[in-house]
Amino acid sequence: MLKHTFVVLLSCLLLIGETQNIVVGAQQTSLYMPHLKGKSIAIVANQTSVIDDTHLVDSLFSLKTEIKKIFAPEHGFRGKADAGEHVQNGIDLKTGLPIVSLYGKNKKPNKQQLKDIDLIIFDIQDVGVRFYTYISTLHYIMQSCAENGIELIVLDRPNPNGHYIDGPTRDSGFVSFVSMHPVPLVHGLTIGEYAQMINGEGWLKTKQACNLKVVKCLNYSHKTSYSLSIAPSPNLKSDQSIALYPSLGLFEGTIVSVGRGTETPFELIGHPSCNVNDFTFTPKSSPGAKYPKHENQVCKGYKLTDFAEQQLTKKPAVYLHWILELYKDYGKEDFFSNPRFFDLLAGSDQLRNQILDNYSVLQIKNSWKQDLKAFQEKRKLYLLYEDF
Numbered sequence: 360m361l362k363h364t365f366v367v368l369l370s371c372l373l374l375i376g377e378t379q380n381i382v383v384g385a386q387q388t389s390l391y392m393p394h395l396k397g398k399s400i401a402i403v404a405n406q407t408s409v410i411d412d413t414h415l416v417d418s419l420f421s422l423k424t425e426i427k428k429i430f431a432p433e434h435g436f437r438g439k440a441d442a443g444e445h446v447q448n449g450i451d452l453k454t455g456l457p458i459v460s461l462y463g464k465n466k467k468p469n470k471q472q473l474k475d476i477d478l479i480i481f482d483i484q485d486v487g488v489r490f491y492t493y494i495s496t497l498h499y500i501m502q503s504c505a506e507n508g509i510e511l512i513v514l515d516r517p518n519p520n521g522h523y524i525d526g527p528t529r530d531s532g533f534v535s536f537v538s539m540h541p542v543p544l545v546h547g548l549t550i551g552e553y554a555q556m557i558n559g560e561g562w563l564k565t566k567q568a569c570n571l572k573v574v575k576c577l578n579y580s581h582k583t584s585y586s587l588s589i590a591p592s593p594n595l596k597s598d599q600s601i602a603l604y605p606s607l608g609l610f611e612g613t614i615v616s617v618g619r620g621t622e623t624p625f626e627l628i629g630h631p632s633c634n635v636n637d638f639t640f641t642p643k644s645s646p647g648a649k650y651p652k653h654e655n656q657v658c659k660g661y662k663l664t665d666f667a668e669q670q671l672t673k674k675p676a677v678y679l680h681w682i683l684e685l686y687k688d689y690g691k692e693d694f695f696s697n698p699r700f701f702d703l704l705a706g707s708d709q710l711r712n713q714i715l716d717n718y719s720v721l722q723i724k725n726s727w728k729q730d731l732k733a734f735q736e737k738r739k740l741y742l743l744y745e746d747f
Contacts (some may be wrong), residue, residue, distance in 0.1 A: 367660050381585065384551070385410050385482050388418075390444030391512055391574050395424050397550050398477040401468075403461070403500055403696075404429040407484035407516075407589045413516075420454045427475055432483060434464040434497040435591050462492075462584030467499035468538065469508060478510045484591045485550045487520035488605050489529065490537040490545040491706045493591075494553055500540050501557055505567035512572045515551030515743070517585040519593055519601050522747045526600035526605060526677040526740070527732040543727070543734055544677055545605045547581065548741065555741040561699060573743065580745035584672075593647025599667035600625035607712075612701025614692055615659050615685055617643055621652030626667065628681060629660020632736050638662050660685070679720045 383407065384391075400419075408415040419566075420426055429436055436451065436458050438567060449458045459465070459509050460471055481500055483493045497513075504511045526544025540562055548556065551573035558568050579585070590596050595604060600623070607617045618627030620642030627640050631653055639659050642651035659682065687695050695701050695711060704706045713723050739746070 369479070379578035379624065381517060381579045381583065382577035383482070384576060385415050385516075389478075391572075392424075392482050394512065394572070395419075396427075396476065396509075399425050399427050401430055401473070401476045401479045402426060402484065403426050403432065403479060403481045404497065405432055405434065405436060405483055405514055405591075406484040407587075407591050409589065413433065413678060415480075416451070416454060416456070419480075420456070426456060426460055428457045428472075430459050430468060430479075430500070432462050433492045435460070435462075444707070450636035453680065461496050461499065466496070468503040473503060473507050473509060474628070476507075477510055478503060478512065480512050481550075481554075482514040482516075484516050484587060484589070485518060485551065485553070486591055486595065486604060487518040487545060487547065487599050488608065489526075489540070489542055489546060490608055491545050491592075491604075492536055493625045494550070495536045495539045497550065498557055498562065499518075500555065501569040502563050502567070503565055503605075506573075506654060508570075509707040510570045510572065512574065513551045513554050514574050515549050515576050517576055517579050517583065518547070518549045518581075519585045519587060519607065520545055520675070521547050521549060521581050521583070523675040524731060525675075525727070525736060527706050527710055527727055528708075528734060533703055533707050535703045538706050543731055544706065546734075546738070547747070549576070549579075549743065550745050551575065552741045555743075556738070559741060560737075575743050581742075581747040582745065594619055594624040595625065595652070596624065597664075599623075599664050599671075602667045602671040602675070603663055605678075606681070609682060609701065609704055612697045612699075612704055613682070613685075614652075614689065614696045615660070615663040615682075616652045618642070620645055623662070623664065624648065626664045627658075627660065627662050628685070630689075631656045631658055631684075633659040633685065633688060635684055636661050679723055682716060683720065685708075687717075740747075 393491055402416055410418050448460050451458055458559055485493050524543050524547040528543050529538045529541050554571055586598050595601050604625050610617050614630050617629050618624040621640050639657050641657050642654050701711055
């Protein structure tokens with residue numbers, strides 16, 4: 360067991376042949392409610408933080424728990440803000456609790472914001488991709504807890520991309536909010552396992568450890584498929600988009616639209632001058648995508664929903680053939696409209712340079728093998744569930 364880490368376990372009898380429903384950490388109130396008595400609490404939450412159909416904050420508020428404030432990540436407490444949009448501090452209209460944004464300049468709770476807090480609860484649905492910023496918010500919460508002697512309880516949830524690891528590993532010169540840690544693009548850890556890795560690998564400032572408690576999921580393993588009932592962010596609206604996200608997220612640093620401003624974001628790719636396919640879509644300003652790339656322009660490219668349903672379920676991976684194909688079709692280096700951002704998403708400039716040098720998919724994938732093997736061994740130290 361890791362130092363400063365205590366994993367809450369619940370023994371249960373599993374009946375042979377009976378299908379077991381996954382029980383997320385938040386649902387197991389009997390395991391963590393005793394730790395809340397007599398303590399002033401802050402909750403890091405968004406729209407995915409639910410117990411069945413009731414929001415965690417509403418549930419704990421009704422139980423007279425001493426909640427002092429809510430910390431909100433990217434996209435806000437109710438999950439309606441655009442990616443990258445500044446989220447304002449405010450008041451939750453239902454409970455009257457103050458909401459403190461942890462996106463923008465204030466990514467890490469400061470001492471003043473924590474002066475009356477004894478314990479923080481973190482309950483956010485992650486999707487298992489390095490550039491999805493909820494794990495960066497987790498890091499800063501853990502740092503603040505370590506610095507201020509505050510206990511952290513992570514209510515674990517399954518990772519819908521938790522059945523594989525793949526992609527390039529972040530290099531040391533490319534640390535950012537979308538690439539905080541030296542892990543592969545797809546890391547195959549739940550948010551609770553990831554918290555244990557942050558502690559165990561000494562990734563917090565000055566190697567401090569956070570007083571961490573993880574409430575495990577029941578009936579979950581990394582072999583288990585998991586469908587999200589609530590969109591974890593405005594542009595991940597379906598199981599297909601979540602499965603495609605590791606591959607399509609890299610396009611955010613290029614001229615290619617990933618379908619923001621359509622009904623099926625992260626299921627489409629294309630741009631106005633694309634010649635690879637005849638499928639068309641037109642991004643429009645909409646909630647969660649106020650200023651989409653190529654707004655009001657007809658984009659040509661691919662719809663990948665069927666590929667996600669038929670292929671990604673059989674062979675999950677970071678797929679590169681689309682980005683290689685669209686780059687060759689465009690034929691210019693400024694295909695990378697924001698090369699620095701692309702490099703931060705990829706974790707280094709290696710992938711972009713490999714694309715510019717016309718590397719094949721196989722050559723690129725082979726360059727990841729050694730790092731993936733090393734990470735797989737390290738990852739085993741922090742697993743809470745049966746591996747894939």
